Amino acid sequence: MFEAAPINLQNEQVQNRFRLMFGGMMVILIIPVVIILAxxxxxxxxxxxxxxxxxxxxxxxxxxxxxxALFGTIWLVVVSLLASVPLGVAAAVYLSEYAPDNMLTxxxxxxxxxxxxxxxxxxxxxxxxxxxxxxRFGTSILAASLTLAIMTLPVIIVSSWESMQAVPRAFxxxxxxxxxxxxQTIRTVVLPNAxxxxxxxxILQVSRAAGETAPIMFTGAAMFLPFLPNSVFDQTMALALxxxxxxxxxxxxxxxxxxxxxxxxxGIVLIMNTxxxxxxxxxxxxxxx
Amino acid sequence: xxxxxxxxxxxxxxxxDLSIAYGGHKALGPVNLDIRESEIFGVIGPANSGKxxxxxxxxxxxxxxxxxxxTGNIRIDDIDTRNWRNVYALRRKIGVVFPLPVGLPLxxxxxxALAPRLAGTAGTQAQLDELVERxxxxxxxxxxxxxxxxxxxxxxxxxxxxxLTIARALSQSPEILMLDEFSIAVDxxxxxxxxxxxxxxxxxxxxxxxxNLVQQANRLADRTAFFLNGECVEIGETEQLFNGxxxxxxxxxxxxxxxx
Numbered sequence: 001m002f003e004a005a006p007i008n009l010q011n012e013q014v015q016n017r018f019r020l021m022f023g024g025m026m027v028i029l030i031i032p033v034v035i036i037l038a039x040x041x042x043x044x045x046x047x048x049x050x051x052x053x054x055x056x057x058x059x060x061x062x063x064x065x066x067x068x069a070l071f072g073t074i075w076l077v078v079v080s081l082l083a084s085v086p087l088g089v090a091a092a093v094y095l096s097e098y099a100p101d102n103m104l105t106x107x108x109x110x111x112x113x114x115x116x117x118x119x120x121x122x123x124x125x126x127x128x129x130x131x132x133x134x135x136r137f138g139t140s141i142l143a144a145s146l147t148l149a150i151m152t153l154p155v156i157i158v159s160s161w162e163s164m165q166a167v168p169r170a171f172x173x174x175x176x177x178x179x180x181x182x183x184q185t186i187r188t189v190v191l192p193n194a195x196x197x198x199x200x201x202x203i204l205q206v207s208r209a210a211g212e213t214a215p216i217m218f219t220g221a222a223m224f225l226p227f228l229p230n231s232v233f234d235q236t237m238a239l240a241l242x243x244x245x246x247x248x249x250x251x252x253x254x255x256x257x258x259x260x261x262x263x264x265x266x267g268i269v270l271i272m273n274t275x276x277x278x279x280x281x282x283x284x285x286x287x288x289x
Numbered sequence: 290x291x292x293x294x295x296x297x298x299x300x301x302x303x304x305x306d307l308s309i310a311y312g313g314h315k316a317l318g319p320v321n322l323d324i325r326e327s328e329i330f331g332v333i334g335p336a337n338s339g340k341x342x343x344x345x346x347x348x349x350x351x352x353x354x355x356x357x358x359x360t361g362n363i364r365i366d367d368i369d370t371r372n373w374r375n376v377y378a379l380r381r382k383i384g385v386v387f388p389l390p391v392g393l394p395l396x397x398x399x400x401x402a403l404a405p406r407l408a409g410t411a412g413t414q415a416q417l418d419e420l421v422e423r424x425x426x427x428x429x430x431x432x433x434x435x436x437x438x439x440x441x442x443x444x445x446x447x448x449x450x451x452x453l454t455i456a457r458a459l460s461q462s463p464e465i466l467m468l469d470e471f472s473i474a475v476d477x478x479x480x481x482x483x484x485x486x487x488x489x490x491x492x493x494x495x496x497x498x499x500x501n502l503v504q505q506a507n508r509l510a511d512r513t514a515f516f517l518n519g520e521c522v523e524i525g526e527t528e529q530l531f532n533g534x535x536x537x538x539x540x541x542x543x544x545x546x547x548x549x
Contacts, residue, residue: 100355174391174454176353178404178461179381188403193394 040263047260056226061246062253066261071228072141072236073268076216077209079145079232080152085202087149088156092198095157096164097186109161116154123151124215132219142232144220151215152205159204163197164190196280203276207269213240223249239265298325301465301495302347306361309342309351316342319361320521322514329487329496331510331527333503333543338516340499344467347497348383349376365465381408384458388470390450392442397434400442400453401425404461420460427490428456429482448479455483459490466490467497472505484509503544507531515540 051065058064095112099105127147137143167190175185213221221238223245229236239261247258300323308318317339324330332340342357349370351357363370365379373379381404393400401421405411412420421438425431430452434445442453451471458466468487472480487496487509500506506513507527514524515537523530523540535541542548 102355170387170389170391171393173350174385174387174393174457175403175407176350177348177380177383177385178407178457179377179379180407181377184407188395188407189393 037266040259040266043256044259044261044263047254047256048263052260053264057224058226061224061242061250062257066239066242066264068225068228069237069239069242069261070264070268072221073210073239073265075141075229075232075236076145076148076220076238077206077272079141080148080209081202081206083146084149084152084156084205088153088201089160089198091153092157092160092164093186093191096161097182097190112154112157116158119214120151120212121214123147124218126150127215127219138233139218139222139235140220140233141229141236142220144216144236144238145232147215147219148209148212151212152209155205155208156198156201159201160194160198163194163200166197167193196284199276199280199283203273203280206272206276210269210272211240211265213244217241217244239268298327300324301326301365302497303364303367304361305364307343307346307363308360309339309346310358310360312356315519317516317519317521322521322524324495324497325512326495327492328511329491329498329509331506331513332497332499332516333501333506333513334516335501335543335548337518339519340516341469343516344385344469344497344499347465347467348380348385349373352376381461382463383465383467384455384461384463386451386454386458386466386468386471388473390447390454390474392445392450392453394441394443396439397425397442397445397453398438401456401460404457408461421456424456424459425453427459427486428452429486430456448475451475451479452483455486463494465495465497467499469499470501472500472502480505503546515543517543 053065053070054067055065056068057066095105095109099108124147127143127150131137131143131146132139135143137146171189171193172185175189176182180188216238220235221241222235223237223241225235225237243258243261243265246253246261302324304320304322304324306318307320309316310318320343332343334340345351345354345357346359347363347365347370351359365382370379393403395403398421401424402411402417405417405420411417422431422435425434430449433449434440434453442450445453451474455471466487471483475483484505487498490496498506498510510527512525513527513530515522515530515535517539523535523537525535529535530540531544533541533545535544
């Protein structure tokens with residue numbers, strides 16, 4: 001028998017209390033983000049202009065623009081992605097689709113996750129030893145980008161691995177039963193459905209690569225270099241290091257300049273992320289099960 | 290009564306001393322049986338009796354599972370499946386339908402065209418179109434999807450997806466069709482439609498029907514094997530088993546609904 005039950009006010013109150021609690025936590029998290037962005041925009045916006053974006057720094061970096069640093073950061077991020085994405089996705093394909101489920105594989109997985117937690121200065125010193133000295137790339141875009149790639153690889157591997165594991169096993173079984181090889185199965189079923197998740201990992205790493213200072217300052221980024229690099233074997237300026245320099249090393253600088261640099265850096269990251277998120281949404285819209 | 294046309298037919302699959310174990314845990318065996326060309330061979334038994342493992346051993350899916358050990362021999366067309374040089378070609382001869390419908394997240398058309406494309410036998414666009422239409426028609430799905438071949442196969446209803454799976458299996462032009470409890474997620478009307486499809490297909494291919502619906506085996510199978518806890522208890526003409534002429538009391542009890 002169904003009877004009209006009285007509304008349980010206590011229940012409703014508990015519900016509301018939890019909703020408030022979680023909502024409050026979200027607000028607490030958003031406040032710093034809003035303050036940072038607001039400060040950057042308010043203090044940095046006066047510095048932004050076409051000349052600021054597209055000319056060289058002048059007067060000992062106290063005036064002029066940031067073009068070499070902007071250009072250098074884009075170089076560094078693109079070259080490091082060219083190295084880390086194919087390598088990371090390939091490693092994840094192996095770990096997820098080919099590797100037998102044994103002690104060794106599990107240890108490799110654990111090591112990869114741990115590698116993601118290594119401080120960036122350690123990656124920097126590795127980069128100096130490996131790329132600058134051992135491979136004789138010198139301090140160059142290539143050495144700095146590869147150092148960034150090494151730093152970003154673990155997260156790319158882990159997130160790619162997880163998104164491949166999220167593709168139902170039944171899809172693979174169906175494919176194998178049709179007489180598809182492992183590689184055909186990966187190509188037709190696993191990777192297309194894992195790409196949105198892989199992109200999420202890549203998006204996070206773009207921001208990291210653009211923003212890290214330590215890995216590039218010993219391997220390829222110069223403090224002041226008022227011309228553009230000609231090849232990947234040249235040094236370059238970079239926004240993150242430039243920000244560090246103008247904020248702490250150069251006296252008598254207009255206040256808006258460091259904020260302007262920071263605003264541009266955040267802007268680049270936001271634009272790249274927006275592009276990747278838009279791309280991911282398009283892919284997600286097509287793939288459903 | 291023994292159906293004489295069936296018993297004289299050629300042996301398609303010969304299973305000898307087949308045992309299957311996962312790690313150290315035995316799942317099935319030993320099994321000795323013959324499956325004849327163009328018959329529907331039913332396999333009944335409660336859960337965990339080794340039915341699915343049996344199917345996996347036939348198309349050599351043990352290769353994809355590190356802990357699955359298969360001993361004994363399975364000969365298809367008188368060739369040991371272990372000696373098939375190209376295991377992918379072997380699997381292409383065997384269509385498989387799963388308990389839960391698996392519509393791959395591709396369009397309806399691509400779902401059916403996938404197997405020929407992967408095998409490199411797709412031919413011209415017109416030939417592929419014709420193959421897709423033929424398979425969908427035979428799976429009794431064409432009329433429902435002909436106007437939306439570009440829609441995602443994984444968004445069809447459960448019963449439609451299961452017929453899509455059958456169409457996909459048919460696109461391989463298989464000589465053997467294995468169905469693993471296909472009706473588990475399908476409504477009774479769709480089940481009856483698929484059963485009618487199977488009766489038609491029987492003349493062209495050997496069908497292995499694993500089912501936990503005893504009456505389904507009775508309706509469709511020419512001969513039936515009863516698996517129980519990894520043991521092949523009995524193999525016989527379906528008619529005999531269901532007329533209470535089973536040799537083993539456990540078979541009679543299972544078919545009679547006393548357990549399982």
